[in-house]
Amino acid sequence: MRYVISGGTATVVNLAAIWLSRQITNYEISVFIGAIAGTITTYLLTKIFVFNANSKAFDHSEIMRFLSVHAVVCMQIWLVSVSIERWVLPVYWTSNLREALASMIGVGSVVFTGFFLHRNVTFRTDLKL
Numbered sequence: 001m002r003y004v005i006s007g008g009t010a011t012v013v014n015l016a017a018i019w020l021s022r023q024i025t026n027y028e029i030s031v032f033i034g035a036i037a038g039t040i041t042t043y044l045l046t047k048i049f050v051f052n053a054n055s056k057a058f059d060h061s062e063i064m065r066f067l068s069v070h071a072v073v074c075m076q077i078w079l080v081s082v083s084i085e086r087w088v089l090p091v092y093w094t095s096n097l098r099e100a101l102a103s104m105i106g107v108g109s110v111v112f113t114g115f116f117l118h119r120n121v122t123f124r125t126d127l128k129l
Contacts, residue, residue: 006045014038081106
């Protein structure tokens, strides 16, 4: 449950960063800024709130493992979202609704994958990159 709460919080931070930065820059740069803000938020909340990591210090190896796991999670979101939007939902809904629903399903699909990978890869103290 704490993982879902931290992920939801990171999503809100990501969207807020996009919205705020959109006031001064274009959409593409805003999405990049939002991704950075969301990733930092996810790392901090997951480390402290979800897995109660023993060390509050920033370990280079742990950060690299986090970024590796986050890359896998992002690929899963993309694959699920695009697949559903292109091949499952076109029959049923309009483009805007399809994209929104496919994105929600894609993001939701990584709740268990992300938790498992962060627990067993990112915050394992005996793994070093």
